[in-house]
Amino acid sequence: MITGDGVPGPHGDNGVRRPHGRRGSSRLKKLVITLVVLVALLVAADFGVAAAAEYQVAQKMRTQLKLTDDPSVRINGFPFITQALAGDYEDVQISASGVPVRDQLRDLEIQAHLHHVRIGLSDLLGGNTRNATVDDLEGSVTIKASDIARLASNSEIPITDLTIDPDTRKPEDGGPTGKPDPRVAPVKLTGNTTVAGKKIKITAYGTVTLLDTTVQIAAGKVAIDDQTLPGLNQLLSLAARAFSIDIKPGELPFTVTPTEVRVDSGSVTVKGRASNVRLNGATTGG
Structure with missing residues (x-):
């Protein structure tokens, strides 16, 4: 409003009190801050309950898998509390590393989904x-190259610097042929040994x-980088035996039946699936 002398009136040009606008803005900011704090507290509480649940699962799995330390447990999904109220946790991941099996293996990696x-x-x-049950789960045990190398070193010739990789050669180059079998995986092994100081x-x-439950590594074609060595055929035979190893990594988590073997760079993994099982390893009969 404009007064007769051209000076804006007390309500300004549009008749809205400016002080009132500032008070409304201040109240809105306080409301937003309150909501942010409330959400943060709810999220913190949700994560706190989830952490407590993960701890209990870790304790149970430590006993179930006969581990010396608690495995890593993660209950996925947010918010956790809605899953807890329903008693149905959609996605739980359990992992443990550096797991020994007897005197044969020292660095197994165990995964359960x-x-x-x-x-x-x-x-x-x-x-x-x-009484906890699981609708469906996948379990795996990974054997590292370091453990395989330790077994190979107990052969008739010492093997050092062992590496393991999938055999990616094409069939025309001598690679695997035929229909793929989930229980058989092609492999390439390399290592060093010393012959006559060389x-x-x-x-x-x-x-x-x-x-x-046994992983059997069988060497087929064996090659040595020095074809001039004396007794080459005998050395090739010894090398083939050195790279032929039977490994017993133990049972999969929750007594899952192994159904698949896979070779990756640096490791061999045994996998299996099961449905309708209890956390103690028994089937529910469903």
């Missing part, structure tokens, strides 16, 4: 997982086969 773990929140937080490199192509 559980889908729809069904247990009440009170039982879970109380550590009572006796370091030589050995390369072996073969297969990794899953036989029940």
